[in-house]
Amino acid sequence: MRAITWVSIKEFVRNKILLGIIFMAVAIIFGSVVISSLALSEWEKIIVDFSFSAMEFFALITTLFLWSYLIWNELNKNTILLILSKNPSRKDFIIGKFFGFSALLLTELIVMFLAFLVVALLYNIPLNIYYLVGVYFIFLKMEVILAFVLFFSTFVSPFIALFGAIWIYFVSHSTSFIKFFVYEFNKWWALERGITSALYYIFPNFQALSLKEYFLSPYLNNYNWIRVWMSSLEAMFFILVLLIWAIWIFNQREF
Secondary structure (H helix, E strand, O other): OHHHHHHHHHHHHHHHHHHHHHHHHHHHHHHHHHHHOOEEEEEHHHHHHHHHHHHHHHHHHHHHHHHHHHHHHHOOOOOHHHHOOOOOOHHHHHHHHHHHHHHHHHHHHHHHHHHHHHHHHHHOOOOOOHHHHHHHHHHHHHHHHHHHHHHHHOOOOHHHHHHHHHHHHHHHHHHHHHHHHHHHHOOOOOHHHHHHHHHHHHEEEEEEEEHOOOOOOOHHHOHHHHHHHHHHHHHHHHHHHHHHHHHHHHOOOOO
16 A cells, blocks of 8 residues: 555656646745735735635645546556556555545645745734644545545546536535525425435535634634534545445456
């Protein structure tokens, strides 16, 4: 498994698209200073929000487009036969690929966060531990999406895997709002309430993994740290279940 992880890291590092994505993300984070200069007030909040939005956006682009194509390409060409001929188990292949890309995704987020820290220090934006928690939450969301992409890629085309992961990303960001909206209005039938509750518990709650609204807010000190642990456990549960399903499906395939 370690060998597959290391090979996956080297494979992705050689990919110029990944380096281009990281370069664009860093450039946009530095460019947030220009955008904030156009605002009459709250320029610090604009820099922070813009920077963290850029981190999540480019991490998502990397996970969706780069990962979904490369893993499907490897699973459906003779490369997989060469790898499996060296006697690694199929389970090790799936887990090694997952950890390999996870390491690169974490590296990408660290580089983008360092770019944000440079901007924050240059413009005297107050720093705190919650920025690290925000990056950690972005990483968790991308890990869940990565697990979904890996799961889909074991049995469908990259286009369907990509579409499914995008749909799950947006649904997972919307379930909290939809549940609140439905339960606020008594005109909704019990069926709608039941469907909404099912969606809320079936899909990951990505809204709970968002801290942008708390940054530079007076309510930040009242943030409940239990939420960090509960959100982490929920994300890890989804990752574990999806990896188990991906391994089971991959074991049934014939090459």
